[in-house]
Amino acid sequence: MELRQLRIFEAVVRHRTVTDAAHALDLAPSSVSARIRALEDGLGVPLFERTARGMRLTPSGERMLTWARRLLDAADQARREVVGTASALRLGALETIAATLVPRVLARLAARSPDVATEIRASGVRDELLAEVIGGTLDVALLLDTGDALGDLGFAPPEEPLTFVDVEPVPLVVVAAPDNPLAGRRDLRPDDLDGQSLLVNVENCSFRLAADRFLGPGPTRVRAGGVPVLRAWAEQGLGIALLPGFAVADALRQGSLAGLDLPVPDISLRLVWRSDREALPGLRELLYACAATPVG
Template sequence: MRTTGAGDRLLVWARRLLDQAGQARAEVAGQDRSVRLGALPTIAAALVPRVLDRLAERRPGLRVEVRAGTGRDGLGSAPPPAPLTFLDVEPVPLVLVAAPGHPPAGRPALAPADLAGERLLADVPACSFRMAADRLLGPGPGPERVRAAGVPVMRAWAERGLGVALLPEFAVAPALAAGTLARLPLAAPDLSLRLVWRGDREDVPGLRDVLYAASA
């Protein structure tokens, strides 16, 4: 059974009215406002703290529940389905890395074909970093994809010389500075840090504050 166009529009209003009723009850009861923010574990660790700092200054009474998970990763290129909407707030530079003693690390320049026979440490095919690596390396013979679950694992395995990895620069900057990873001379296009929210619930108290803090 599917709703008609009129039913879909009524559903939007019904959700909005239920949200407002809940907000009214919370305000009358003197409860703190709260919003939920989801992010990849890597983003939650590296980028979300500054959002929380801005929120604490702007709306000290707002309680934020942060959920780190592996669902919608916030770095994709395709627009999310309605009623979700999005805003790309800043670039996320990517860097191809390997252990300093790994053979590609000693070359002055690299082309995708030079990585044939290598091992690419990658997450699931739907991972933004995996998709970026697939686009960078293109069709044809290339490195073997080795499943490594998550950015921390890919980084650690790359440090141990188990393969190369395409990772966000913010996640490998300390390792590059410490010399436990080396930047390979193959440039990759940036991804974008994307905020995704329900467009039909923008009037939920605190949501606009979160969007402002995340995009400032």
């Protein structure tokens, strides 16, 4: 087995088709197919079932995937140690978290463990972060979720099992412009929101899913944008919004937003990684840094 074969094999698993894997690797599809056939010939077993919907792993392929990831990780670590390059922990985070929470996490990590280097990738797409954790291009990711399983907030479960731990609760607040008729009322219930415009982001957004779960179908959904846009539109009286407390704390203090008296459950800041990478240098230190960073 060659490392190049293993990288191509892992890319085909991640992208599901030879064509998509070839595009990601900047190779010709014929080259990808030839490398996969050579790997299968060398092992003497088929690794994929070729179907009309793409490449599907055989039982031997499932076992090979575990070993391929271990070998590629070991090769990367060996290269870094030989050339004297410090291994950086690759952290992915949703854009809202990257902007508001990750700087504090990095500050605590630097204070506790200054020898742990990090690389940060921010994304607005949760599924991209999970796919990169599964594929090994990210070591860990910080997401928002709730419940006992990954995706219980309403997301589709990841394509492969991942390990996670909830490091902090994330309080949510229903906010509106101070002159909204609901702003001064006490003991609101979800039914009281009927007829209101509820500002939301895309359907696969954590806060939209939380609104669907906790606020019910009564308010009319109005597509606006990400957290900064939702906050700005709510300040201008264009609707109400369900947002994380850390994103609206300043606006609430300054009086440009009012928090409605409608309690909603917290969601969780969730650190996600592959179970076979738990021994990565710096992972435990990052977990401590996340858990010690208040987000409320």
